[in-house]
Amino acid sequence: MYPSYNTSPKTPDATGMGSNAVQLAAKMHLGWNIGNTMESPGGETGWGNPQITESYVRFLKQTGFNAVRLPCAWDWHHLSDRSKAKIDPAWLSRVKEVVQYCVNNDMYVLLNIHWDNGWLDANINNLKKDSVNAKQKALWEQIATTMRDFDEHLMFASANEPPAENAEQMEILNSYHQTFINAVRSTGGRNSYRVLVVQGPGTDFDKTDRxxxxxxxxxxSNRMMVEVHNYTPAQFTILDQDASWGKMFYYWGASHHSTIQPDRNPTWGGESEHIRVFGLMKAKFIDKGIPVLMGEYGAYRRGNSQNVPLDLNTHNDAVDYWNRYVTKQAIQHGLKPFFWDTGAALDRRNNRVLDQRTIDAILAGSR
Structure with a gap:
């Protein structure tokens, strides 16, 4: 369906690639998502964020993070020839430049194919299986060839949050992950040894376990990691208006319930739920030598929105507590946390902290 883009395979090169997945995970302390940027359909600035600068990457490092997740679109507005799934060389070059910023500053970087307008996520079915695998192969051959000379600081991730609800869909999703791994490895050089990350179904803890x-x-062997995401409970962390399936929670944590606004206290997803799902990942993967990345997580303040909690102090304390507690428990169970930020916590234009409480909570959880 598409031409082969593995046109210059190299002999395997282990230089700078000495760490297996467990050893590499041990080098990653705290991760940060540069969200709503490289995955935007309008290019890097399409969702209102500035272009990523090396000074911002240095600022991340100074703030206390040593790993970056770089969500990235490729098929969505970045193909120079759609009929051939050919990625615009200028876009490949720009992504490579941003990866270089990270590697220059001894930051580990996770580069993925993000949602990308759903060409993979919306087609986990037998009807589209062959065409999706063909596109997965074509895109990853190009990405991997372009990024091949980076050392172990760079990891690739197959997808973002690919949904699968049953064993049949999981088998199809695994074929997409297999195509990703085969495509990267086929390019040779350092990619023969690069650590690769595959996503659990929906990056959901329970579905991944099941x-x-x-x-x-x-x-x-031993060069693979698994990725899950954590926004539990979603009514507290990310929901910004009441939904048919549930009302927003403004408060979270056993000692951060509100007496002023009890109808906004959580009804599920407390501390014990995080302990439970982290335990699942530890038993299924981490204890068997397969590291698990918590590739996205975070709780966010509602004080600036139209839905202002009546008990604002308790709300803000609860957000701090969630970010601190979840960071701490993830690390204690062996997961590697990457906080999801779209520019609200750190100012990318002026390299300054916008939400000091959130940064303090994450750092406190990591100690």
């Missing part, structure tokens, strides 16, 4: 019972095969 359905992800086999990982793709790899020509090199």
């Amino acid at each position: 359905l992800m019972n086999t990982l793709p095969t790899d020509q090199i």
Whole structure:
């Protein structure tokens, strides 16, 4: 369907690639998402964020983070020839430049194909399986070839939050992950040894525990990680208006319930739920030598929105507590946390902290 883009495979090169997945995970302390940027359909600034600068990456490092997740679109507005799934060389070059900023500053970087207008996520079915695998192969051959000379600071991730609800869909999703791994490895050089990350179904803890019972095969052992995301409970962390399936929670944590606004206290998803799901990942993967990245997580303040909690002090304390507690428990269970930020916590234009309480909470949880 598409031409092969693995046009210059290199012999395997282990230089600078000495860490296996467990050793590499141990080097990652705290991760940060540069969200709503490289995955925007209008290019890097399409969702209102500035272009990423090396000074911002240095600022991240100074703030206390040593790993970056770089959500990235490729198919969505970045193909120079759609019929051939050919990525615009200028876009490949720009993404490579941003990765270089991270590597220059001894930051580990996770580069993915994000939602990308849903070409993979919306097509986890037998009807589209062959065409999706063809596109996955074409895109990853190009990305991997372009980024091949980076050392182990760079990891690739197959997708973002690919949904799968049952064993049949999981088998199809695994084929997409397998295509990703095969495509990257086929390009050779340092990609023969690069650590690769595959996403659990929906990056959901319970579905990943239930359905992800086999990982793709790899020509090199112990170079794979699994990724899940954590916004539990969503009514507290990310919901910005009441939904048919649930009302917003403004408060969270056993000691951060409101007496002023009890109808906005949480009804599920407390501390014990996080302990439970972290335990699932520890038993299924981490204890078996397969690191788990918590590739996105975070709770966010509502004080600036139209939905202002009546008990604002308790709300803000609860947000701090969630970010601190979840960071701490993730790390204690062996997961590697990457906070999701779209520019609200750190000012990317002036390299300053906008939400000191959130940064303090994350850092406190990491100690």
